[in-house]
Amino acid sequence: MALGLTLKALADPTRRDIIKLLKEKDMTAGEIADCFTISKPSISHHLNILKQAGLIIDERQGQNIYYSLNTSVMEELIRWLMNVTRKEGGSADERNPD
């Protein structure tokens, strides 16, 4: 999964707020939209970007589409950050995973 997509997705404050909501519980697109003042289509746009980045998963249940967090992509980002942050001295395997 491309790191750039993940970071771009997380760079927007509305999308980070959506992620914070989904950390608490899965929600439908409409429930998510109700938490914001911007329009439903704008929220749909943000959900799509989060989905493309692999940060969330969607699943239709009847009329509703439920969104939930997919933390594995964030874990990947954490690994990248830890690698950049880490001081010298690791094994060859630990270096340059990117």
Add this chain to the structure above:
Amino acid sequence: MALGLTLKALADPTRRDIIKLLKEKDMTAGEIADCFTISKPSISHHLNILKQAGLIIDERQGQNIYYSLNTSVMEELIRWLMNVTRKEGGSADERNPD
């Protein structure tokens, strides 16, 4: 330090490449620019964004300006990500640091 600035700064591939270079060793603006095909002013622009985000530190030494990594901001981002990633069950202190 604002999470948004950090994430926006990291969302650009050129800036991530600069960070990877600086992980290896401190470099001058010119040395950094020599590693890319884009113009020096563009690199200067990227360095400024990284600096504003607190991801790098600059220090003039004579004619040169040396840039170095500041990992503390990245550690802050790691903490945010780990919090979002973490499943329920932590102490009240661990929840919602944002």
Add this chain to the structure above:
DNA sequence: TGGATATTTAGATAGTTATCTAACTATCTA
């Protein structure tokens, strides 16, 4: 002081993105 080197700042431009309204698609239910 004047020229050379290193870097940034200014101003312009092309491409990207967040937002909106209007229209469309999908699903349920009576």
Add this chain to the structure above:
DNA sequence: TAGATAGTTAGATAACTATCTAAATATCCA
């Protein structure tokens, strides 16, 4: 099947961003 509800897609626009060239600033050295 028709109407209602949930959500997305289309198209337009304003704001933002990455890039460039040209000009300005800062420092060193002869």
